Each structure stands twice: as C-alpha cells, then as structure tokens.
Amino acid sequence: MPIVEFIRAVAALGVTLGLIGLAAYALRRFGPDALTRMVHARQVRRLRVVESLALDPTRRLVIFSLDGEERLMLLGEGKLLDWGPKAAAPAPVTTPAPLPAVSAPEPVV
Known part of the structure; x- marks a missing residue:
C-alpha cells in the first residue's frame, strides 16, 4: 500500500x-x-483635453474643457505662457419682427 x-x-x-x-x-x-x-x-472626469495644436517645437495651443466650459491655453518651454479668458458664446443674431402694415388714412371729404 x-x-x-x-x-x-x-x-x-x-x-x-x-x-x-x-x-x-x-x-x-x-x-x-x-x-x-x-x-x-x-x-466623472472634470478636466478633458478637447483639441491640441502644435504651433512650433516649443509652443502648443490646447483647448480643454473644465466643468463643461471650454478654455484656451498657450503652453511652451515647460511653462504656461498665456491663459486665454473664458470665451463668451456669441449672441444669436435675431432679425427684428416686421412692423404691422399701416394703411393710409382715408381722405376726409
């Protein structure tokens, strides 16, 4: 065994x-x-890079979204060169409503 x-x-x-x-x-x-x-x-992520564009070997434009608002930054040489202000949304273009047609007064006889 x-x-x-x-x-x-x-x-x-x-x-x-x-x-x-x-x-x-x-x-x-x-x-x-x-x-x-x-x-x-x-x-839920608060910060997100929307788009990035290399301007030259040392500078880069970056559009990022922070809490649903898009901001623009210019980065370069290992530091933040410029902080773009918060861009305001363009106001919608509205055409004025046409005035009601005014008929000429009746001639008084």
Missing part, C-alpha cells in the same frame, strides 16, 4: 501548487489596486 500513499501525496502536492499558481494569477490580474481602478473608472 505504500504506492497508493505516494500517489496521494503527489496528487496533494499538485493540487496545492495549482492553487498557489491560481492565487498568483488572480493577484496579478486583479491585484490590490483592482478595487481602486474600479472606483476611479466610475468617477
């Missing part, structure tokens, strides 16, 4: 090593920062 005990010990060792490998894979895949990643993925 010693051969059955040997096979049982080898099988137990295999199961144990398999569980350790499975735990290592799960830790690598889901890791201690997995919960943090899930929480940050659900957060």
